[in-house]
Amino acid sequence: MVRQIQVSRRAAEMNYAIREVAVPAAELAKKGRKLCMLNIGDPNKWDFETPSYFKAALRKAVDHTDNGYGDSQGNPEFRDAIVAREKEKHGVTVDKDKVFVTSGVGEAINLLMGALVEQGDEILVPGPGYPSYMQYINFYGGKTVPYRMIEEENWRPDVDMLRKRITDKTKAIIVINPNNPTGAVFSRKDLTEIGNIAAEFELPVVSDEIYDKITEVPFYSMSRLPSDVSRIIFNGFSKVNLMPGWRVGYGYVMDENHMLDQIFEGIMKQCRARICPNVPCQWAAQASLQGPQDYIEDMNRRLKDRAEFSYERLNEIPGISVNKPQGAFYMFPKVELTDWKSDKDFVLDLMNEEGVVFVHGSGFCQEFGQSHFRTITLPRVEILAEAYDKLEKFMIRHKA
Numbered sequence: 264m265v266r267q268i269q270v271s272r273r274a275a276e277m278n279y280a281i282r283e284v285a286v287p288a289a290e291l292a293k294k295g296r297k298l299c300m301l302n303i304g305d306p307n308k309w310d311f312e313t314p315s316y317f318k319a320a321l322r323k324a325v326d327h328t329d330n331g332y333g334d335s336q337g338n339p340e341f342r343d344a345i346v347a348r349e350k351e352k353h354g355v356t357v358d359k360d361k362v363f364v365t366s367g368v369g370e371a372i373n374l375l376m377g378a379l380v381e382q383g384d385e386i387l388v389p390g391p392g393y394p395s396y397m398q399y400i401n402f403y404g405g406k407t408v409p410y411r412m413i414e415e416e417n418w419r420p421d422v423d424m425l426r427k428r429i430t431d432k433t434k435a436i437i438v439i440n441p442n443n444p445t446g447a448v449f450s451r452k453d454l455t456e457i458g459n460i461a462a463e464f465e466l467p468v469v470s471d472e473i474y475d476k477i478t479e480v481p482f483y484s485m486s487r488l489p490s491d492v493s494r495i496i497f498n499g500f501s502k503v504n505l506m507p508g509w510r511v512g513y514g515y516v517m518d519e520n521h522m523l524d525q526i527f528e529g530i531m532k533q534c535r536a537r538i539c540p541n542v543p544c545q546w547a548a549q550a551s552l553q554g555p556q557d558y559i560e561d562m563n564r565r566l567k568d569r570a571e572f573s574y575e576r577l578n579e580i581p582g583i584s585v586n587k588p589q590g591a592f593y594m595f596p597k598v599e600l601t602d603w604k605s606d607k608d609f610v611l612d613l614m615n616e617e618g619v620v621f622v623h624g625s626g627f628c629q630e631f632g633q634s635h636f637r638t639i640t641l642p643r644v645e646i647l648a649e650a651y652d653k654l655e656k657f658m659i660r661h662k663a
C-alpha cells in the first residue's frame with residue numbers, strides 16, 4: 264500500500280459552511296431531486312444579469328490589451344478609478360498606492376490574515392459574521408473572538424462586549440457592514456464608537472463594505488472615521504457590480520499613524536508572489552464604476568420587494584421569527600428546534616424532506632449563530648413563496 268501523505272492541520276480544519284451544505288445538496292441533485300438553493304449569495308444565479316456594457320468592456324480588454332501579466336498591486340488605471348469612486352461615494356481621499364486589487368474580497372481576507380496573524384493572535388469578528396474570516400484566522404493559527412450582534416436590537420453590534428473582549432493578544436477588529444448574514448446596516452453612532460475603541464486600544468479596524476450600495480437605510484463607510492483610526496477597507500464587484508464569477512475585489516489602507524506599514528508590506532509581498540489579479544476582468548470592473556449606474560437602483564428596487572415579502576411571510580410560519588433586513592440580500596431567521604439537536608440537523612432535514620436549501624446559523628458563529636439559518640432574498644417572489652410554503656408545511660409536520 265502506498266503511504267498516505269497527511270493533509271496539513273490548516274487545510275483539514277477548513278469548513279466553509281455556505282458551500283458545505285452544497286455537498287449533500289449535490290448528492291440529492293445527482294439522484295434527480297429538484298432543489299431550491301437558497302444557500303449562496305450569488306445574484307447572477309437569479310434574475311440579476313451582468314449589465315451588457317460590462318461584458319463589452321471585458322471583450323474589448325481581451326481584444327485590445329496584450330493579455331500578459333499586469334501590475335501585482337492591480338492595474339494603475341483601475342486603482343485610479345477606485346480612488347475616484349471612493350471619493351464620489353464617501354467624500355474620502357484614498358491614496359492610490361495604498362490600494363491593492365484582489366481576486367475577490369475572499370483573496371483580500373486571505374492576504375490580510377496571512378500578513379497579520381501569528382499563532383495565538385486574536386481577531387474580533389462580528390458574531391454571526393461572514394465565515395471566511397474565521398476560516399482564514401484559524402488557517403494562520405489565530406483565534407476568532409466573536410462580539411455579539413444583538414438580535415433584539417435589529418442585529419446592531421454589542422459594542423460593550425467588543426470592548427470587554429479585547430485582550431493583549433487582540434490584533435484587529437473586523438466589521439462587516441452591511442452584514443452577511445443578518446442584513447443589518449450598522450449605525451454611524453455604533454461605527455464611531457467602534458472607531459473610538461480601536462483608537463483607544465491602538466488596534467486597526469477592517470471594514471468589509473462589499474454590500475455598500477445595497478441598503479435601504481443610509482450607509483456610513485468607515486473610511487469616513489477620524490484619521491486617528493487606522494483602517495483597512497474591503498470592497499468588491501461580486502454583489503453590487505454583478506460579476507461574482509470574474510473575481511475582482513480590492514482593499515485600501517488609511518493609516519496616518521503608520522500602525523499598518525509592516526502589514527501593508529506583508530500584503531504587498533503576497534501580492535507579488537501571486538503575480539497579479541486577472542487583468543481583463545479589472546478593465547471590466549473599471550468600466551462598471553465609470554458607466555451608467557442605474558442597474559444598482561433597479562437591483563435595489565427588486566430586492567426591497569423580495570425582502571418585504573420574505574419578512575412578512577417568514578414571520579407567519581410557526582416556529583420562525585425574523586428581523587427586517589436593512590441591507591445586503593440575506594435574512595437570519597431564528598428557528599425553534601423542536602425535532603432537531605442542532606440547526607445543521609434542521610437544515611439537512613429540510614433539504615431532504617422538502618428540497619429547500621438554507622445554511623445553518625452556527626456556520627456563521629458557534630457562540631451567537633445557533634438556532635438560526637441564513638437565507639437569501641434574491642429569487643423572484645413566486646420562487647420565494649413556494650420555498651416558504653414548503654418550510655411552513657415542514658414546520659407544522661415537526662410540531663413547531
Ligand SMILES: Cc1ncc(COP(=O)(O)O)c(C=O)c1O
Pocket residue numbers: 304366367368369370393439443471473499500501507510511512
Ligand atoms: C461580507 C462578504 N465579504 C466577502 C465576500 C466574498 O466576496 P468575493 O466574491 O469578492 O470574494 C462575501 C461573499 O458572500 C461576503 O458576503
